[in-house]
Amino acid sequence: MFVKICGLSTTQDVEAAVRAGADAIGFVLTASPRRVSPEQARRLVAAVPEGVLTVAVFRDEPLDQVRRDAREAGVGAVQLHGEHPASAFAELRDLGLTLVRATSAASAAGASCGDFGEDLLLLDSPVPGSGESWDWSALGEAPPAGRWMLAGGLAPANVAEAVALARPWGVDVSSGVEVRRGVKSPELIAEFLREVRAAGRG
Numbered sequence: 493m494f495v496k497i498c499g500l501s502t503t504q505d506v507e508a509a510v511r512a513g514a515d516a517i518g519f520v521l522t523a524s525p526r527r528v529s530p531e532q533a534r535r536l537v538a539a540v541p542e543g544v545l546t547v548a549v550f551r552d553e554p555l556d557q558v559r560r561d562a563r564e565a566g567v568g569a570v571q572l573h574g575e576h577p578a579s580a581f582a583e584l585r586d587l588g589l590t591l592v593r594a595t596s597a598a599s600a601a602g603a604s605c606g607d608f609g610e611d612l613l614l615l616d617s618p619v620p621g622s623g624e625s626w627d628w629s630a631l632g633e634a635p636p637a638g639r640w641m642l643a644g645g646l647a648p649a650n651v652a653e654a655v656a657l658a659r660p661w662g663v664d665v666s667s668g669v670e671v672r673r674g675v676k677s678p679e680l681i682a683e684f685l686r687e688v689r690a691a692g693r694g
């Protein structure tokens with residue numbers, strides 16, 4: 493199971509996520525209490541070992557800004573929230589980065605990874621980064637095909653149940669590993685990873 497820890501803003505957070513075994517680490521470069529500048533993101537990316545995917549998260553920014561900020565941050569992936577047509581993913585392809593399409597699970601019935609030319613699909617709650625969960629069982633008989641991540645209100649206490657219900661390729665968490673909005677807890681990050689790994693063995 494692929495695990496992304498999102499919204500990190502300090503080197504200590506990054507080290508905690510790496511130590512716990514995260515596969516990907518997200519930096520929010522859009523309006524958010526977790527926002528970091530491209531320059532801050534670049535410093536944090538430098539603390540991430542090879543093999544762990546670094547992701548710059550955007551929502552509704554113009555594509556030329558996405559391009560500029562992602563390059564400045566030196567990330568390995570770009571995650572786009574908001575309304576983006578398939579042409580946006582085609583346009584960003586020459587960046588040579590992994591492209592993640594984030595969409596609200598509420599409007600994702602029948603979605604498949606790759607529908608818009610993305611490499612990874614993220615099914616999230618309607619308000620990303622809010623910690624609000626949604627009815628994971630709503631995917632029911634028809635979960636997305638391909639490499640898709642489940643997000644929205646996940647936490648150490650519920651991730652095993654969410655994985656069992658939705659059977660995603662990966663999971664993404666932010667609020668559920670924080671002690672208060674924007675402040676990550678190394679202990680909760682480690683606990684989240686332990687729960688996911690244990691669920692994968694079950």
Ligand SMILES: O=C(O)c1ccccc1NCC(=O)[C@H](O)[C@H](O)COP(=O)(O)O
Nearest residue numbers: 498524620621622623644645665666667
């Ligand atoms: O984290 C934010 O504040 C944010 C703001 C705007 C767009 C995206 C944002 N986060 C995206 C993520 O990848 C979160 O990890 C994902 O939405 C899950 O969040 P949570 O429900 O808090 O675990």
